[in-house]
Amino acid sequence: MTARHARRWARTVLWYLRELTGEAEYDRYCERHRRHHPQAPVPSRREYDVLRTLHREAHPQGRCC
Template sequence: MRLRQVLSGLRWYVREFTGEAAYDRYCERHRGSNPHAPVPTRRQYERLRVQHQEDHPSSRCC
């Protein structure tokens, strides 16, 4: 049982680190607010995220 907890924690960490969990959260919010609209693919989501960061550079120093 302890091994399962360790593996679960490791899986959570890797998903948060790679951004996969952020995409899953985005999909859940998207489905909740736009149930009839198609959910963007992971590639489309990444493009939207990068575009948003470029349009709103307040969190970067340069």
């Protein structure tokens, strides 16, 4: 395996882990927040998690369990 292939593989694994853990979702939220509300401060990761949990509780979707 060449160094180029190793870097590509590492980037793919990193992308997958960020998607799996939700880190990429927070990054997308921050970008969208900055675009639509440029004057407002961006919530911290902890604040975002609380907002997301409150939203999920207020808007339940059909779940299997």
